[in-house]
Amino acid sequence: MSERNIQFGSRAGLLVILCAVAIAITACSGGGAARKRDAEGRVIPTLAEQDPSGTLYARAVSRAAAGDCTDDTLNVLTCFAYRGHGYEGAQTALGQCYLASGNPAEGAEWIRRAANAGWADAQRQLALLYLRGEGVSQNAVEGAKWARLYSRNARLLALGVQPDLSVAEEFRGAMTSEENARSEQLAVNWVPSYWSATTEPDQNVLRSCAVEGRRPPAQRPEIVTAPDPY
Template identity: 70%
Template sequence: MKFPRLAISIVCVAALALTACSGGGAARKRDADGRVLPTLAEQDPSGTLYAKSVSMAANGECDDETMNVLTCFAYRGHGYEGAQTALGQCEIVLGNPSEGVEWIRRAANSGWPEAQKTLAQLYVRGEAIDRDAVEGAKWAKLYTRNPSLLSLGVQPDTSIVEEFRGSLTSEQIALADRRAQSWVPKYWTPTTEIDRNVKRSCEVEGRRPPPSRKDLPLATMPNPY
């Protein structure tokens, strides 16, 4: 099993200056003339880089720069589930389904509506993951009942429900309901040493060659059940 694109070289050159994925704490980077390089927040105060990268991922445009930016934001953890979802979508597009589902599941476990919808679709279609209609129905129910959508008056995309219609027995529907009712959010944070090293590289290191992915174990996450 391949390791996720977690240790990809981070865009910490002058144009993006991802010294500031964290916003500070470490010594500021300087260019060859001694001038302080701008942090990400200073370079992109309106968040357009984040929004652009997420949008590109949704369209299947997953070049190295987009992956670098999404990786750095995804490692900020709770509050950046949009980047985690987009990173997962890109990993699937790039032929890394296990890594992609891992990131999408992390965001879905945090309660991110788009991740829950995407995970439901993956399960019902058997894309990037073994088909499991009951588990897919659970995530579809969580998505359509998501309080963050309802509180904003946003109507969920009910087309995901149509994908399950007529394919589940009453017992399976009841099981999906029980799973949805027992679900509680879990917010992912880096726990392994590899994860922590990648997070630190987003904060303070410059561009560097990634380690061999085949030599790195797949990061794990808590069982949501």
């Protein structure tokens, strides 16, 4: 076999391997026919795709969404949630777990923190909590405010994801025209605010989301050269 044929065969083999790896990555990330789609048929990005470098974070949020609120999951979510702005997904998931475990007041508080920062799913959930009086005092006007903010959430719309229309339906006929006008004004006047922790969770919780960073590249040894005698 000629050297040229050997080179071609090597390149072809490498191409096959790269294609196989690409297919595997797509399959592992939920690609293909199994991917979830919105009402318009657009593929909904997974949490891992939205935050590819935060797999521990994404896994914990996904477990909470599936109802897996074990102590380990709660510790990881709490650890991330205490980091404040940028971790509203963990705050929302933590709130969901508290609601599911029979602690509605604590759950509503975590969801409110994420909603105040503009997290769309938290705004959706908080709207329904106010409508039903779960973990908060029942207040349809306040709930409608959050429902309006959710339906207009710029981050949600930027992803091409349409709001859940059933949320608005929940408020249909629940308020007078005057109450509707008040909720609209509250939504117009709303500005985001970001929660910052004033305390720290215990060390076991803090260790639960500690991820070992990459080691810095080894420094090259200094090359010592003899002076040129010429």
